[in-house]
Amino acid sequence: MRSYPTNSPQAAARLVALAMLIDGHASRVEMQALESLGLPQRLGISVAELSEVTQALCEDLMGIAETPWTPSRLDAESLTPLLAEISDPALRSTVLQACVVIAAADSQLHEAESLLLLTALQHWQMSAQEDGVFHHA
Numbered sequence: 001m002r003s004y005p006t007n008s009p010q011a012a013a014r015l016v017a018l019a020m021l022i023d024g025h026a027s028r029v030e031m032q033a034l035e036s037l038g039l040p041q042r043l044g045i046s047v048a049e050l051s052e053v054t055q056a057l058c059e060d061l062m063g064i065a066e067t068p069w070t071p072s073r074l075d076a077e078s079l080t081p082l083l084a085e086i087s088d089p090a091l092r093s094t095v096l097q098a099c100v101v102i103a104a105a106d107s108q109l110h111e112a113e114s115l116l117l118l119t120a121l122q123h124w125q126m127s128a129q130e131d132g133v134f135h136h137a
Helices: 009-021 028-037 039-043 047-063 076-084 089-105 111-123
Strands: none
Touching (some): 009 039, 009 111, 028 089, 039 047, 039 089, 076 111
């Protein structure tokens, strides 16, 4: 998996893209949820750059193993290096809020989405109520 500079828009965007893809597919309702947050602008990235990061993530996920990638292949250990690229508390909060919005967008919390959210909370030593993470519009 490629790495990005710490606290870069690309590192943050990759986690958001992962939240969209982690359940095995990206849905239109998830994209609409991101648009409603104005997420690319909040991360300091263009929509085109977000698409590039998402494409790179797909390529990286497909290259992890010889067998096709599935959400069940991710675990806390494989998420840790991605989470480590975000150290700024405000950026962590923004990313986590976006991931929560994405996970809630289709009204179903997939096991892999739950794993991502819980691993981020633990790795970043945040509480579920911190900074209003689970209180979104």
